[in-house]
Amino acid sequence: MPGAIRFHEPGGPEVLRWEHVEVGEPGPGEVRVRHTAAGLNFIDTYHRSGLYPLPLPSGLGSEAAGRIEAVGVGVTVFAPGDRVCYVHRPPDSYTEARNLPASSVLHVPDAIDDETAAAMLLKGLTAWYLLRRSYPVQRGDSVLLYAAAGGVGQIAAQWANHLGARVIGVVSSDAKAEQARAAGCSEVLMADEPVAERVRALTDGEGVAAVYDSVGRDTFFASLDALRRHGTMVSFGNASGPVEPFALLELARRGSLYVTRPVLFDFIDTRAGLEAAAGELFDVVGSGIVRVGVNQRYALRDAARAHADLEARRTTGSSVLLPDA
Secondary structure (H helix, E strand, C coil): CEEEECCCCCCCCCEEEEEEECEEECCCEEEEEEEEECCCCHHHHHHHHCCCCCCCCCCCCHHHHHEEEEECCCCCCCCCCCCEEEEEHHHHHHEEEEEEEEEEEEEECCCCCHHHHHHHHHHHHHHHHHHHHHHCCCCEEEEEEEEEEEEEHHHHHHHHCCCCCCCCCCCCCCHHHHHHHHHHEEEEEEEECHHHHHHHHCCCCCCCEEEECCCHHHHHHHHCCCCEEEEEEECCCCCCCCCCCCCCCHHHHHCEEEEEEECCHHHHCCCCHHHHHHHHHHHHHCCCCCCCCCEEEEHHHHHHHHHHHHHHHCEEEEEEEEEEC
């Protein structure tokens, strides 16, 4: 039977267990995918810790790449042997094989290898909805991007730079600053700096058009203070904890600001929407406009170590879990 990572109670990385699971034949409209690589994302730690509760016991992981092993009744667009990738919920990509709806699966373009496909889809589609939907970047905009050396950050920085934006990145170390600059950030700030003050100085007092903030509670008001009049605060992560309730007057007194808390699956809730978004992502990656750096590789069985490294900020760029490693 295939092996998989499971957890039976919320907690730290130590709750993750390697277990054997029954997969079976795919049902109507489903495919069975044998994974070659699974993506590692910060949201996986939210699921494991209980910040985003799941019915237990549960698997983890929302994205992977691999090959079709079998198709269910009614599936016509996929065949055994096809190279595919997916982003899907409920989480269960930390496994050697699984069944899932064919409507969640995408063919991998020939120009993109399996590890890159597994590492890029959730993070790349996150960058897509940030830059193309939550606040559509315009040429000449200045934007502030937290965790600019992370998986989402490096993709978003390159993409925003391609769209003509000036990207100001925020990172936690000198080494990560170098990676953020290489990804297209024109200026890079350290997380322990007075970020809002530095942003004002860099923009002649105006502030940025948008802030893309994955940190959450600890940076929320500094992010608001960094915005220009009518600027948009896009809060899309909780690395420091969820943002606490605040008075709407905080937005009024800072210049009639906008705040949004988007979730990827609200942007790809139809097959047409998923294909359109993935098509844009595949185009920028396949053409070399955006390069996806797979900087860490872990055996799937070592998912607990991967989570510990991720939460300790020991990773940069993207990471993958390899079933055969």
